[in-house]
Amino acid sequence: MSATYELIIIGAGPAGLTAGIYAKRAGLDVLVIEDPSLPSQALSATQIENYPGFPQGISGRELIERFRKQAEGIGVEFKKGKVYNLTLLSSQRWEVESEEGKARGIALIIASGAHPKELGVKGERELKGKGVSYCAICDGNFFREQEIVVVGGGNSALEASLFLSKIVKKIVLVHRRDELRGVKVLQKRVFANRKISVCWNSIVEEILGEDRVEGVRVFNLRSGEKQIIPCAGVFIQVGSVPNTEFVKDVVERDKEGYIITDEKMCASREGIFASGDCRSTALRQVITACGDGALAVVSAQQYIHQQRS
Numbered sequence: 001m002s003a004t005y006e007l008i009i010i011g012a013g014p015a016g017l018t019a020g021i022y023a024k025r026a027g028l029d030v031l032v033i034e035d036p037s038l039p040s041q042a043l044s045a046t047q048i049e050n051y052p053g054f055p056q057g058i059s060g061r062e063l064i065e066r067f068r069k070q071a072e073g074i075g076v077e078f079k080k081g082k083v084y085n086l087t088l089l090s091s092q093r094w095e096v097e098s099e100e101g102k103a104r105g106i107a108l109i110i111a112s113g114a115h116p117k118e119l120g121v122k123g124e125r126e127l128k129g130k131g132v133s134y135c136a137i138c139d140g141n142f143f144r145e146q147e148i149v150v151v152g153g154g155n156s157a158l159e160a161s162l163f164l165s166k167i168v169k170k171i172v173l174v175h176r177r178d179e180l181r182g183v184k185v186l187q188k189r190v191f192a193n194r195k196i197s198v199c200w201n202s203i204v205e206e207i208l209g210e211d212r213v214e215g216v217r218v219f220n221l222r223s224g225e226k227q228i229i230p231c232a233g234v235f236i237q238v239g240s241v242p243n244t245e246f247v248k249d250v251v252e253r254d255k256e257g258y259i260i261t262d263e264k265m266c267a268s269r270e271g272i273f274a275s276g277d278c279r280s281t282a283l284r285q286v287i288t289a290c291g292d293g294a295l296a297v298v299s300a301q302q303y304i305h306q307q308r309s
């Protein structure tokens with residue numbers, strides 16, 4: 001991979017795929033690079049019910065497959081590789097280095113999304129893949145008819161609990177506050193589900209087990225009491241971290257690492273645009289990622305034309 005493109009898009013989630021479609025339709029010579037080890041977060045969404053056009057909802061996997069089919073259908077070029085470095089060459093071209101090689105672009109759109117946040121407790125790393133999971137849809141089936149713990153209180157934790165309730169025997173949802181943060185419609189479904197109980201005002205202190213998860217030790221922030229909840233699996237759903245490490249010395253990021261852009265998706269360096277969940281923004285959803293991706297292409301196109309003239 002050493003070719004020169006007008007536009008290189010880093011990421012193939014809703015933001016990157018939409019950008020690819022808009023770029024190709026605008027007649028740009030475009031490449032999309034995706035990290036095969038880090039799938040789009042949308043693939044973990046069991047059912048997406050807030051993306052217009054699908055009144056019955058659609059699984060994240062199917063939605064992404066449709067986006068991708070549309071992009072591939074109009075000839076968007078895809079390459080696999082984890083991007084780890086961006087350099088501005090004297091020719092005013094950006095060089096993108098990935099594990100698979102190098103490519104050059106006049107403009108770049110960073111659409112690298114985010115990944116799940118870790119709890120940072122003892123036992124978490126040691127038992128990852130041995131009962132500790134960050135993706136209900138990927139790993140739920142391993143816990144058929146078993147008792148599990150879900151950690152978190154936002155939409156991801158509620159969605160994961162509801163999805164897992166169709167597979168497992170019992171779920172304890174451990175949440176640090178006395179009310180859930182997720183949207184009301186999901187809260188209602190969780191409270192109505194007899195397999196799910198909530199362990200309020202509590203944090204997981206340690207994940208227990210030798211070769212596999214056997215339980216979690218939780219600490220009640222109000223009473224100061226500790227208890228062990230026996231379980232075969234722990235699903236951690238406590239938020240996300242942006243996949244922006246590779247741009248940390250290139251563009252400005254906010255204190256959490258999200259890329260700062262203006263309303264036209266321009267990042268702090270000329271020729272670099274950002275879109276979707278990796279961007280510092282008030283809402284991170286499929287629809288906002290798609291909108292960002294489209295807008296980033298319009299700005300990138302203007303920049304590319306300026307460079308050409």
Ligand SMILES: Cc1cc2nc3c(=O)[nH]c(=O)nc-3n(C[C@H](O)[C@H](O)[C@H](O)COP(=O)(O)OP(=O)(O)OC[C@H]3O[C@@H](n4cnc5c(N)ncnc54)[C@H](O)[C@@H]3O)c2cc1C
Nearest residue numbers: 011012013014015035040041042083112113276277285286
């Ligand atoms: C469990 C769950 C449920 C959700 N439910 C909903 C819902 O109901 N409705 C809704 O609208 N949204 C939902 N979301 C949010 C939605 O999935 C995200 O907002 C959306 O996927 C963001 O799109 P994105 O393109 O910005 O990033 P992502 O979808 O995360 O895609 C990032 C892409 O960047 C690539 N990448 C990352 N780093 C690199 C690198 N260094 N080099 C190359 N490629 C890289 C990855 O391979 C991937 O292709 C849910 C998310 C989760 C986790």
